Amino acid sequence: MALTHPIGDMLTRIRNGQKAGKENVRMPASKLRESVLSVLKDEGYIADFRREEIGKNRFDIIVDLKYVGGAGAIQEISVVSKPGRRMYSGAVKMPRVLNGLGISIVSTPMGVMTDHKARTANVGGEVLCKVV
Numbered sequence: 001m002a003l004t005h006p007i008g009d010m011l012t013r014i015r016n017g018q019k020a021g022k023e024n025v026r027m028p029a030s031k032l033r034e035s036v037l038s039v040l041k042d043e044g045y046i047a048d049f050r051r052e053e054i055g056k057n058r059f060d061i062i063v064d065l066k067y068v069g070g071a072g073a074i075q076e077i078s079v080v081s082k083p084g085r086r087m088y089s090g091a092v093k094m095p096r097v098l099n100g101l102g103i104s105i106v107s108t109p110m111g112v113m114t115d116h117k118a119r120t121a122n123v124g125g126e127v128l129c130k131v132v
Contacts, residue, residue: 006030007128008079010037014046018065018072029059035112036128037063039105043114045074045131076132080104090124102132 003009010033017025027033029051037049047064054060066073080095081087089095094115095104104115108125118125 003028005079005083006033007036008082011077011079011129014063014065014074015077017063018067018074022065024062024064026060026062029061032107032112033061035107036105037061039103039112039114040131043103043131045077074131076102077129079129080127081129087127088125089127091119091122094119094124095127095130097130098132102130104128104130 006028010027013025013027034049034051037046040046041048045066047066049061049063051059052062089106094106096115097104100116105128106113106115106118106125107128108118108121108123110121110123112128113121115127
C-alpha cells in the first residue's frame with residue numbers, strides 16, 4: 001500500500017510513540033524524512049535517528065525519542081502542508097510558532113530548515129510542519 005502523505009505518517013508515528021512511552025519508533029526511509037528528522041535532532045526534539053537495512057535496497061529509519069522529566073520533548077507536532085492543500089510562504093511572511101517558542105520546518109530550494117534559518121537566509125518554501 002502506498003502512503004499518500006509520508007511526512008504526516010512520520011509525525012503521527014512520533015506522536016503516538018511518545019504518548020505510548022516508547023523508546024524508539026520505526027518507519028520507512030526517505031530522503032525528505034531524514035532531512036526533517038535532522039532538523040528535529042538539531043533543535044533538540046529527538047535524541048537521534050539512524051538508517052537500518054531491512055532487505056536488498058530497502059531501509060527503515062529508527063528514531064530514538066527524547067523525554068524530559070518523564071514527558072516527551074515534543075509537546076505538539078502537526079502537519080501544515082497537506083497533499084490536498086500545499087502551504088507555501090515567502091521569507092518575509094514565514095509563520096512563527098508561539099511567537100518563536102516553537103519551530104516551523106520548511107522545505108526550501110536550499111534544503112529543509114527551520115523557519116528562523118529560512119528568514120535569515122531570506123528564502124521561502126513549503127511549510128511542512130510545526131513543532132512545539
